[in-house]
Amino acid sequence: MKLSIEQQAAVNCIGNAYITACPGSGKTRALTARIAKNVQELKHRNNKVLAVTFTNRAANEIKSRLEENYTIESGRIWAGTIHSFALEWIIKPYASYSPPLNAGYSIADEFETRKILNKLKADKGLRVFDEINTTFNRQGVVENSDRRAKEVEQEYRHILKSRKKIDFDQSLYFAFQLMELIPEIAHTLSNIFSNICIDEVQDTQDLQYAILAKIFNESFHKPTLFIVGDGNQAIYGGIGGKSLSLAELNAEFIGSNINYFTFSDNYRSTQRLVDYFSVFRGVQGGLSKAEHKNNQGIISFFNQAVDKDQLAEAIAELIKGELNNGSSENDICVIAPQWAPIRSMTKKLIALLPNVRFDAPALSPFHGQHDNFWLIVSKLALTEPSGRLLSVRVRWANEILNHLSDVYHHTSELTAKKLLKVINSFQSETRIGTEYLKECFEFMLDELDLDLVSDVALKEQFDLFFEKATSNIENNNGQYEDSVVALKSFFKESTGIVVNSCHGVKGEEYKTVIAFGLLKGFIPHWSDIINQPAYVGQNAESKMLYVIASRAKEKLYLFAEYGRRTQGGNPYETSNLLNAYSYQYD
Numbered sequence: 001m002k003l004s005i006e007q008q009a010a011v012n013c014i015g016n017a018y019i020t021a022c023p024g025s026g027k028t029r030a031l032t033a034r035i036a037k038n039v040q041e042l043k044h045r046n047n048k049v050l051a052v053t054f055t056n057r058a059a060n061e062i063k064s065r066l067e068e069n070y071t072i073e074s075g076r077i078w079a080g081t082i083h084s085f086a087l088e089w090i091i092k093p094y095a096s097y098s099p100p101l102n103a104g105y106s107i108a109d110e111f112e113t114r115k116i117l118n119k120l121k122a123d124k125g126l127r128v129f130d131e132i133n134t135t136f137n138r139q140g141v142v143e144n145s146d147r148r149a150k151e152v153e154q155e156y157r158h159i160l161k162s163r164k165k166i167d168f169d170q171s172l173y174f175a176f177q178l179m180e181l182i183p184e185i186a187h188t189l190s191n192i193f194s195n196i197c198i199d200e201v202q203d204t205q206d207l208q209y210a211i212l213a214k215i216f217n218e219s220f221h222k223p224t225l226f227i228v229g230d231g232n233q234a235i236y237g238g239i240g241g242k243s244l245s246l247a248e249l250n251a252e253f254i255g256s257n258i259n260y261f262t263f264s265d266n267y268r269s270t271q272r273l274v275d276y277f278s279v280f281r282g283v284q285g286g287l288s289k290a291e292h293k294n295n296q297g298i299i300s301f302f303n304q305a306v307d308k309d310q311l312a313e314a315i316a317e318l319i320k321g322e323l324n325n326g327s328s329e330n331d332i333c334v335i336a337p338q339w340a341p342i343r344s345m346t347k348k349l350i351a352l353l354p355n356v357r358f359d360a361p362a363l364s365p366f367h368g369q370h371d372n373f374w375l376i377v378s379k380l381a382l383t384e385p386s387g388r389l390l391s392v393r394v395r396w397a398n399e400i401l402n403h404l405s406d407v408y409h410h411t412s413e414l415t416a417k418k419l420l421k422v423i424n425s426f427q428s429e430t431r432i433g434t435e436y437l438k439e440c441f442e443f444m445l446d447e448l449d450l451d452l453v454s455d456v457a458l459k460e461q462f463d464l465f466f467e468k469a470t471s472n473i474e475n476n477n478g479q480y481e482d483s484v485v486a487l488k489s490f491f492k493e494s495t496g497i498v499v500n501s502c503h504g505v506k507g508e509e510y511k512t513v514i515a516f517g518l519l520k521g522f523i524p525h526w527s528d529i530i531n532q533p534a535y536v537g538q539n540a541e542s543k544m545l546y547v548i549a550s551r552a553k554e555k556l557y558l559f560a561e562y563g564r565r566t567q568g569g570n571p572y573e574t575s576n577l578l579n580a581y582s583y584q585y586d
């Protein structure tokens, strides 16, 4: 992969590196190159490179970029979210030493936690979108300034405890406690991971820094650090993400003496777009070396010009125009700053454009199942054994075998390739999607000599998987009916126009970005406005606009639709910052 001189300097830096640079400047590209270099330089057979980031989508982005650009033995890298890292490498192997966990526990996933929190919020008169903080800091404190939010959080913990469950936030805290209790954990991890690479570091929470720093600080052989991020894109501040300065990172990773780098070029967007979005961080005139340098593209803003009831039609028209002009479905992304309006927009777009494919996580049959073991098996069951997908499918098969052995303590004689053969050989007469998956899972269990009846944890995940998949399919308005063909289409490579939140598409890029819901209350979110000093909202707003606008390579369409009303019946107004931004829109 070609690297600029600045990128090469960072990638080849001896020692530790911290890179902050603007969107599209190639931070993830440099990080991927560094991971590949680190793997090549691993000294011992058992050493690995650790690559962590904040969201599953970002972690998958790193994995795919590595797969597309380098030939690397997958076992030499562990890439994933910090939550999954803590679960897999700290909680699972050491749970028996943890007083809150040693009597048994299981993980409550997003689906379950959301259900409990929503019910408690409703009981307390809070609205679904009122934020409840559930993240712990390294002192074990969960901060909620609102009294009712605090009560919800406490009752939520009681409910989880009564079910012998922990959520992801608790798993981080218990992992950190275990590391404090048993210093050998950090020693062991630093012996395995000779390199620690962190992407999107601005989204990292206090406890996550503490866990990574503990590995570094307690080690005899210091892992090298390669940390990349952009404080101006820190849109997870509401759930504790924080961007650290070089000095703060040096204080966290003791004696790390981190080298600082920045990249000045933008390889993604037209110069016009770079100039446009740079204003959201108070800087004008970023450099651009983008391939679209001479292409001015489009920047349009429909400020209160479209009624919310006609919004889907207006967006559908834009999409049709783009597709007629030669764009592919994968070139287009529709974004809103918050989840609230996305589901109904997706449904309307699907109805208006029945022949267009959409990649809309809100309507996915597997929404909220990221951490369910059976999701990985589904991916194998629902994808074809083609050459193009071979390396990805081998990775999934490895993940299945590792998960079975690390989490469920089932060791198997099978290699990943043999497991692939087993799953590829599965045949069924049924056309019903969930039935097909059930049969396939049972076939695999049989081949692996495993029995669901005797494995409570595996069975619980199995039941939960089907409960959620069925409810997702029932609630998603026919986007994915319960058929084998529809479920298979979900994992096809070209998945269509993305409809997601700005949090969901961080780090990604599209030729055309269509953003809607650019209204005060969504951007910034009410929780950053109500009972907050003005700068909190302004900060959140500029960062979100910065992230949204910088996803575009060539064309940016912005909508602040009229006609939306708050629960109190007041009209939603255009985002302050956008309203005040005087720009020569097309």
Ligand SMILES: Nc1ncnc2c1ncn2[C@@H]1O[C@H](COP(=O)(O)OP(=O)(O)OP(=O)(O)O)[C@@H](O)[C@H]1O
Pocket (backbone or CB within 6 Å): 002, 003, 004, 007, 021, 022, 023, 024, 025, 026, 027, 028, 029, 030, 230, 233, 267, 268, 506, 507, 508, 509, 550
């Ligand atoms: N040296 C380079 N030569 C050609 N293309 C490059 C180069 N560096 C980066 N790119 C391309 O520019 C685009 C943006 O890169 P990348 O996603 O790594 O940026 P980023 O800094 O991580 O962005 P963000 O902050 O938005 O996540 C990608 O398509 C990438 O392949």
